[in-house]
Amino acid sequence: MISIENVSKWYGDFQVLANCTSKVDKGEVVVVCGPSGSGKSTLIKCVNGLEPVQRGTITVEGTEVTAKRTNLTKLRSRIGMVFQHFELYPHMSVRENLCLGQQKVLGRSRDEANAKAEALIDRVDMLAHIEKFPGQLSGGQQQRVAISRALAMDPIAMLFDEPTSALDPEMINEVLDVMVELAQDGMTMMVVTHEMGFARKVADRVVFMDAGAIVEDRETEAFFGNPESDRAKEFLSKILNH
Amino acid sequence: MDNLDLSVIIDNLPFLWQGLQISLSLTALAVVGGIALGTFLALMRLSGFGPLSWVAAGYVNLIRSVPLILVIFWFYFMVPLALGRPIGSFYSALIAFVMFEAAYYSEIIRAGIQSVRKGQVHAGKAIGLSYWQIQRYVVLPQAFRNMIPILVTQAIVLFQDTSLVFVVSLRDFMTASSIVARTEGRLAEMYLFAALVYFTICFAGSIFVRRLQRAKTA
Numbered sequence: 001m002i003s004i005e006n007v008s009k010w011y012g013d014f015q016v017l018a019n020c021t022s023k024v025d026k027g028e029v030v031v032v033c034g035p036s037g038s039g040k041s042t043l044i045k046c047v048n049g050l051e052p053v054q055r056g057t058i059t060v061e062g063t064e065v066t067a068k069r070t071n072l073t074k075l076r077s078r079i080g081m082v083f084q085h086f087e088l089y090p091h092m093s094v095r096e097n098l099c100l101g102q103q104k105v106l107g108r109s110r111d112e113a114n115a116k117a118e119a120l121i122d123r124v125d126m127l128a129h130i131e132k133f134p135g136q137l138s139g140g141q142q143q144r145v146a147i148s149r150a151l152a153m154d155p156i157a158m159l160f161d162e163p164t165s166a167l168d169p170e171m172i173n174e175v176l177d178v179m180v181e182l183a184q185d186g187m188t189m190m191v192v193t194h195e196m197g198f199a200r201k202v203a204d205r206v207v208f209m210d211a212g213a214i215v216e217d218r219e220t221e222a223f224f225g226n227p228e229s230d231r232a233k234e235f236l237s238k239i240l241n242h
Numbered sequence: 243m244d245n246l247d248l249s250v251i252i253d254n255l256p257f258l259w260q261g262l263q264i265s266l267s268l269t270a271l272a273v274v275g276g277i278a279l280g281t282f283l284a285l286m287r288l289s290g291f292g293p294l295s296w297v298a299a300g301y302v303n304l305i306r307s308v309p310l311i312l313v314i315f316w317f318y319f320m321v322p323l324a325l326g327r328p329i330g331s332f333y334s335a336l337i338a339f340v341m342f343e344a345a346y347y348s349e350i351i352r353a354g355i356q357s358v359r360k361g362q363v364h365a366g367k368a369i370g371l372s373y374w375q376i377q378r379y380v381v382l383p384q385a386f387r388n389m390i391p392i393l394v395t396q397a398i399v400l401f402q403d404t405s406l407v408f409v410v411s412l413r414d415f416m417t418a419s420s421i422v423a424r425t426e427g428r429l430a431e432m433y434l435f436a437a438l439v440y441f442t443i444c445f446a447g448s449i450f451v452r453r454l455q456r457a458k459t460a
C-alpha cells in the first residue's frame with residue numbers, strides 16, 4: 001500500500017534522509033522509532049507529500065507521491081494524519097473540525113458530514129463535547145478528536161507523528177486505546193512513536209532510524225527480541241529502562 | 243470666551259453632517275477595500291514565488307515611501323487619464339486610500355498570517371484542502387482574530403487622514419468645517435468643534451480597541 005524506495009532528502013547541505021527503503025502493506029501497522037533528529041517526522045511527512053524528496057520514489061496505492069504531476073491534494077484527502085501537537089483548528093468547534101474536510105474536500109452535504117462526525121466522535125467517547133472548542137479540551141481529548149477528524153475522511157491509511165509525546169502521562173492511554181482499536185479494525189498505519197508497549201501489542205514491523213537512515217526494519221518480535229545493530233540495542237535499553 | 247457663538251454650528255449642522263458622512267463612508271470603504279487588497283498583497287508576498295512576492299514587496303515599499311497627499315493627487319489626475327473619463331473626486335480619493343492603506347494593511351496582515359502555526363497549514367493540507375481553502379478556512383480566520391485591535395487602530399489613523407481630501411476639493415467633515423468657518427467668519431468655534439468631533443470618534447475607537455485587547459488576553 002505504501003512503498004518507500006531509496007528516498008533521500010536534503011535541507012541545504014544537511015542530509016535528513018539517506019537512502020530509505022521500507023513499505024507498509026494493506027492492514028499492516030508499522031512503528032517508526034529512533035533517536036531525536038533521526039528523520040522520523042520528515043520521513044512520515046514525505047509519505048503524504050507534505051515534504052518533497054530529492055531522490056527516490058514513494059508510492060501510495062499505486063499513486064506516485066514523488067512524481068511532479070501527481071495531484072497531491074487529492075491523494076492527501078485519502079491519507080489521514082495525526083500530529084504531535086494535535087493541530088485542531090482552534091477557531092472551530094469539534095463538530096466543525098470534523099466537518100470541514102468532509103464538506104469542502106469530499107463534497108458531502110452538511111447532514112452527511114454531521115452524521116459521520118457524530119458517529120466518529122461517539123466512538124472516542126467525546127459526543128458530550130462536540131460543540132466545544134479545542135481550547136476547552138484536555139490534550140488527550142484533543143488528540144482523540146484529531147484522530148476522528150482524520151478518520152472522517154475515510155482514509156485508506158493513517159500516519160501518526162508522535163501522537164502521545166505532547167500528552168501528560170495520565171492521558172497517553174486514552175489515545176493509545178483508540179489507536180489500538182483502529183489497528184485491530186484493520187487500518188493501515190504508520191506510527192512514529194516511542195511507546196514500545198503499543199508497538200509490541202499491535203505493530204507488525206518496527207522501523208528503527210538513526211541519522212536519516214533506516215537501520216533496522218524487522219518483524220516486531222524479532223526487533224525486540226534480538227535487535228541486530230548496536231544503535232538499536234542502545235536505544236531500546238535506554239527507552240525500556242527509564 | 244464670551245464671544246463664542248455656538249449657533250453657527252447649529253445653523254450649519256446639515257452641511258457639516260454631510261461632510262461627516264463623506265469622511266465616515268470614505269473611511270469605511272477604504273478599510274474594507276484596503277483590507278481586501280492588503281490580504282491579497284500579503285498572500286502574494288508570502289507565496290514563495292519570486293516574481294509575485296517581488297511585485298508585492300515593491301508596491302508596498304513604493305507606497306510607504308511617498309506621502310499620502312501625493313498618492314491622493316496621483317489618483318485624482320491619473321485615474322481619469324487611465325479610464326478616459328472623470329470619475330469624480332470621491333471615487334478617485336477612495337481609490338487612492340484603498341491603494342495607500344492596502345500597503346500598510348498588507349504588512350499587518352502578513353505578520354498576522356505568520357503568527358499562525360505552521361502545523362495548522364500542515365493539518366489543512368493533510369486533509370486535502372487546497373491552498374486557497376487553507377487560507378480561507380484555516381489561516382486567515384486565525385490571523386484576523388489576532389489582528390483585529392491593530393486593524394481598528396489603523397482605521398482610526400485612516401479616519402484622521404481622510405481630512406487630506408480637501409486637496410481634491412472633496413467636502414469631507416474637515417473641509418465642510420473650514421468652509422463654514424471662513425464664510426461665517428467663525429474660525430474659533432468651528433475649529434474647536436471639528437477637533438471635538440474628531441477627538442470623540444477616535445477616542446471612542448481607541449477605547450473599543452482596548453476592550454478588544456482585554457477580551458483577547460482574557
Ligand SMILES: Nc1ncnc2c1ncn2[C@@H]1O[C@H](COP(=O)(O)OP(=O)(O)OP(=O)(O)O)[C@@H](O)[C@H]1O
Pocket residue numbers: 011014016034035036037038039040041042043
Ligand atoms: N525545515 C528544516 N530545515 C532544516 N533542517 C530541518 C528542517 N526540519 C527538520 N530539520 C532537521 O532534520 C533532522 C530530522 O528532523 P525530524 O524532525 O525528521 O527528526 P525526528 O526524528 O522527527 O526527531 P524528533 O524525535 O525530535 O521529532 C533534524 O536534525 C532537524 O533539525
Ligand SMILES: [Mg+2]
Pocket residue numbers: 040041042161162
Ligand atoms: Mg519528530
